[in-house]
Amino acid sequence: MSVDDRDNVNKQAAGRFIRPESDKEQRLLDVKDRLTVGKRSAAPAAAASGGWLLPALFWAAFIGLGTLAASYWVSVSRGSTAVEVMNGDALELRLGRSGHYEVTGSVASLPARFIVDTGASLTSIPSSLGQRIGIRECPAIGFDLSAAAEPGCCRRETFNTANGTTEGCVARVPAIRFGGFELKNAKVAVMPDIGDTALLGMNVLRHFRLVQQGSRLTVSAMPGE
Secondary structure: OOHHHHHHHHHHHHHOOOOOHHHHHHHHHHHHHHHHHHHHHHHHHHHHHHOOHHHHHHHHHHHHHHHHHHHHHHHHOOOOOOOEEEOOOOEEEEEOOOOOEEEEEEEOOEEEEEEEOOOOOOOEEEHHHHHHHOOEEOOOEOOEOHHHHOOOEEEEEEEEEOOEEEEEEEEEEEEEEEOOEEEEEEEEEEEOOOOOOEEEOHHHHOOEEEEEEOOEEEEEEOOOO
């Protein structure tokens, strides 16, 4: 085989590995398209991976706020301390087996069961309920009693009860509800030894008309309230 023949054979073999310029450009465009598609698909993938995060955060915040609703006023509220009465329909109670009139309601939006106690000058709640509401003891410094007006602040006092004297504290709560009635900014005594039932005292009851007939007690709005 001559030298020229060998050169022709080598050129033909080399040509198998040489692409036309048009093929090179097309391959380059294909590569760019694949890279572009990869970038575009990354965004939906990221969105999909984080799609559960926002709903989860929302519900966590919602539940957290629901849990703190009863004590929110303790840390931020500095509103009016004036007692406000919101009247509802007349409430009729029957004397229970224990010899007391009982009614369900709430203190600072937390459920409570009250015994109507016309002999108590101040409404009392169990210390366990006070803790759930967020009431804290904040004794006065010297003669400074200003802290006692703060929401959730409980000033220590000694009370005379049927069982003798006992230590407790007095605080203001945003609302007391029973039946269809509501009293805002009422004071309560937070007591450690009254069980699980609250006592509805005269500081609340004096805002309503009480009529007892036999074993029935009717609570209605006070005229002019």
